[in-house]
Amino acid sequence: MKDSPRPTLSDVARVAGVSTATVSRCLNEPGLVVQATRERVLRAVEELGYTPDFSGRALASRRTNTVGAVIPTMENAIFARGIQAFQEALTGAGVTLLVASSGYDPEQEAQQIQTLIGRGADGLLLIGAARPASTYDLLKRRGMPFVLAWNLGAGDDPFVGFDNADAAARITRKVLEMGHREIGMIAGVTAMNDRAADRVRGVRNALRDAGLDADALPVIEAPYSFEDGSRAFEALMQHSPRPTAVICGNDVLAVGAIKRAKAMGLAVPEDVSITGFDDIDIASFVTPALTTIHVPHRRMGTAAAQLLLQLIAGEQARRRVEIDVELRMRGSLGPAPQTTTG
Amino acid sequence: MKDSPRPTLSDVARVAGVSTATVSRCLNEPGLVVQATRERVLRAVEELGYTPDFSGRALASRRTNTVGAVIPTMENAIFARGIQAFQEALTGAGVTLLVASSGYDPEQEAQQIQTLIGRGADGLLLIGAARPASTYDLLKRRGMPFVLAWNLGAGDDPFVGFDNADAAARITRKVLEMGHREIGMIAGVTAMNDRAADRVRGVRNALRDAGLDADALPVIEAPYSFEDGSRAFEALMQHSPRPTAVICGNDVLAVGAIKRAKAMGLAVPEDVSITGFDDIDIASFVTPALTTIHVPHRRMGTAAAQLLLQLIAGEQARRRVEIDVELRMRGSLGPAPQTTTG
DNA sequence: TTGTAAGCGTTATCAC
DNA sequence: GTGATAACGCTTACAA
DSSP states (O other), rough: OOOOOOOOOOHHHHHHOOHHHHHHHHHHHHGGGGGGHHHHHHHHHHHHHHOHHHHHHHHSSSOOOOOEEEETTTHHHHHHHHHHEEEEEEEEHOEEEEEEEEOOOHHHHHHHHHHHTTTTTTTEEEEEEEOOHHHHHHHHHTTTOEEEEOOOTTTOOOOOOOOOHHHHHHHHHHHHHHTTSSSSEEEOTTOHHHHHHHHHHHHHHHHHHTTTTTTGEEEEOOOOHHHHHHHHHHHHTTTOOOOOOOESSHHHHHHHHHHHHHHHHOOTTOOOOESSSOOOOOGGSSSOOEEEEOOHHHHHHHHHHHHHHHHHTTOOSSEEEEOOOOOOOOTTTTOOOOOTTT | OOOOOOOHHHHHHHHTOOHHHHHHHHOOOOOOSSSHHHHHHHHHHHHHHHHOOOOHHHHHHOOEEEEEEESSSSHHHHHHHHHHHHHHHHTTTTTTTEEEEEEHHHHHHHHHHHHHHHTOOSEEEEEOOOOHHHHHHHHHHOOEEEEEEOOOTTTTTOOEEOOHHHHHHHHHHHHHHOOOSSSEEEEOOOTOOOHHHHHHHHHHHHHHHOOGGGGGEEEEOOOSHHHOOOOOOOOTTTTOOOOOOEEEEEEEHHHHHHHHHHHTOOTTTTTTTTEOOOOGGGGTTTTOOEEEEEEEEHHHHHHHHHHHHHHHTTOOOEEHHHHEEEEEEEEOOOOOOOOSOO
């Protein structure tokens, strides 16, 4: 069990008594090689434990069969799900996925994109649409196929996503419809996150459309954790007048809010309604279950893979794929309580 | 904004009016090049938007500064967290991470390992210790540094993990200490998952040590989802005698179990106690909060990165890093109810 | 059907 | 300090 150096194509060729070209053909186009030779070669491959070297292959063939994805973080359940599905779809097509994470930092994202290009990625998956023009320039100068996901793309950039602002407006209209007028929002951190920012914008739009003062909406931003959702909720309840409904930028914040509401002795939804966004597993498991926007993250990942593969293959494809999201009405949103001050 | 082919080292060399060797030096050992030349070269790099080609570099230098990780799935929160930390630590050291997922299938894992070796990974992170001997052979024949995580390694294989069986035994002893004698278990799927299997074994060991019949322990296996935890709980409650405590193989199953218990009109922990494992965020957020085993997933990921980097560098290192896990006593585990038939 | 040989983009060893 | 030039492991015309 000693450290043998990695065997190369020529090692295999020597052992099998053929040329390197034949070995290469056996591995890539077995049909071009006669059975007897093929068996001899494969036996040598087996014996030496040969694995093709990716760099050599990529360099010679100018193809990598690789795509890259730059996501903000794996610790967000929605990306974990979506990327898992994205990967499964790629694997099915014989393509390898390289994942990098940017920590929501556009500079890091640009850096990671450079790295992935350097690694020969045939195409890229990126999250959201907001990034420096320089990053788009880079992509386009290189003719690098890319797909944006989890949001709509601007211009004619290819995307597989949905309108975060519109969805947020939809859930807000529902809240208004239930009679709420004192509304607060717990948003995800909007800096460098167009999805979070769009959701805030959507809520404001809906308020404005209903003739309310959108600027008066109290918004507290919070990182993606139950605990931060809880804290933000408590802070929001200090606002006067106290909100009867709290719209959250994602389900994790909403679950945190529900928990704190209960701890504060507020009944949900009798005293205060709470809504989420994303419809991750826990949304239907929390009590009361969360009224939220259902986003089919896995389906989005799969569709993104399909589009990206088509773009890479240079096939004709619908470049702008809008994914349907749905309002899921559950127990956490109820009618506004009767005001006692009438 | 047209598709320019990727510029190469010689393009830069030509534009800067120097040799490719000089350009290479500018990028890798700037100290070896005089300032004036360096500036000229860097300007050319900038102008052309040159990015080094990874394959060419890897081929020539026989180094990749890349490590690979093969995890079962990104959809499990504990891996998402641990891998995120692993990646951050690597990035800090200038090393790129390639992530692949195996779907808990040892054959796919072996396949992914081959791919990562082919891509020139300098080292690998693998989850758990149970895999075919052939996989270990492959690794060792190649002299490929690797680190196992989330479990102890056998022999002197390097690992950063903890004793799943021991931890499960610990929580079981606590359950026994609270007076429970009718115990049931909801386990993760144990096929091809040594962590899940070890946890079942640990529970049985503790029962045996307490003089109970370990073989009589009702165990239901369930996939990693709230819903499956719920279903398994309901099934387990049909068992006679009905368990007064249900030990779950992970927090997700436990949260599912708690929810169903409430829906069945059983108070937790008054009527039935429920415990988890992992201590993911939701464990402290569910009501009642989950008694569970706290595993520092991020710390494990960071430590795994450190060990792997040391092994790759050929440095002396403690190869067997056991991570401390702790029993977190919370509301979901209470004293056994008094038997009415006693 | 198989072999020969010319690259692919980089690094690294020599000279100069 | 800088420039030729030979690898690195593989694919792919083109020849045989």
